[in-house]
Amino acid sequence: MEDQAVCCYRHPERETGISCTRCDRPICPECMVNASVGFHCPECSGGTHTTGGGGATGGSARRMPGGGQLRALRGGSLAADPRLITKILLAINVLVWITVLSNEQMINDWALVGQWPPADSGLRPDQGVAEGEWYRLVSAMFLHEEPFHIAFNMLSLWWLGAPLEAALGRVRFLALYLLSGLGGSALSYLLADASQASLGASGAIFGLLGATAVLMRRLNYDMRPVVVLLALNLVFTFAWSDIAWQAHIGGLIIGTAVAYGIVHAPRERRDLVQVGTCVAVFLVIVGTVLLRTAQLTG
Incomplete structure (x- = not known):
């Protein structure tokens, strides 16, 4: 079966393969925040994370499905130093x-x-x-x-x-x-x-x-x-x-x-x-x- 397109959680119209290194939520380049290893989403970079149920913050980060190997756009691996x-x-x-x-x-x-x-x-x-x-x-x-x-x-x-x-x-x-x-x-x-x-x-x-x-x-x-x-x-x-x-x-x-x-x-x-x-x-x-x-x- 063909893989489903993964889109940024903040910009659903933007397909991406980059994920937050803390919570694994897909993020587009506009939402990427530099971290010591990889990139964080805006919530994780601020020390908080919105859980899946609603607007609560401060809970433990929820791992999204398929969060093993991070993938960069169009198949490239996302390494510790992306530059x-x-x-x-x-x-x-x-x-x-x-x-x-x-x-x-x-x-x-x-x-x-x-x-x-x-x-x-x-x-x-x-x-x-x-x-x-x-x-x-x-x-x-x-x-x-x-x-x-x-x-x-x-x-x-x-x-x-x-x-x-x-x-x-x-x-x-x-x-x-x-x-x-x-x-x-x-x-x-x-x-x-x-x-x-x-x-x-x-x-x-x-x-x-x-x-x-x-x-x-x-x-x-x-x-x-x-x-x-x-x-x-x-x-x-x-x-x-x-x-x-x-x-x-x-x-x-x-x-x-x-x-x-x-x-x-x-x-x-x-x-x-x-x-x-x-x-x-x-x-x-x-x-x-x-x-x-x-x-x-x-």
Whole structure:
């Protein structure tokens, strides 16, 4: 028999898979209150709990049926620290940036470049993704040079990543982030000048922005704030000539597609659809890279 949808006890129109760690009542992201472990509902966070019979408070918390393993939205497990992956990604980006400050050669070695110019330019002619350095598609996602660049991206990662990770779970969130970043790198590789270097986590960040829009739409939230935020970011993307707009658009498209597959997967085939979506997106990225490589290498 198909599972019945679980909705927030305070907002019955909002489907959710997140529960209060004290009473197990289902709560939507708007009702989640940070706790030392997981999240509490508004009543439990205030030290009281409304029992099932009426308006009495102060009684022992009543466990709801099925309160064994907590589940995040669309199948992700709700862990003790629902922001762990976001914190790890932040730490990696900051650590790489600090390392770059003392070793600027990392920019040439790790930045996304399709193919360096000929040997007479003074650079090695065998550098670039087209020459087999596929790792640049990933390494560029964690590479920043200017302080304002990493500051803006890391603030965006925290604002967007923390609630997404709490809702989707660690594995799904990590897949969303990495695929979004790869999607941004792939579109840059395909459309940008082959010798133009690019770097930064912006592709992955735009993917998180697209995923936030998908999630808010799925939960019937007011879409106006995220639409305005997305519009402003797109304006900034095309207003400055030194911004790799291809990475932003690629990350946005991939992040939106992955998030849609995750949050709209049917319950009876949830894991299969979610994994299938990620695999299909990854194959599209690989195909894009292979196509561009064939163009550049003749």
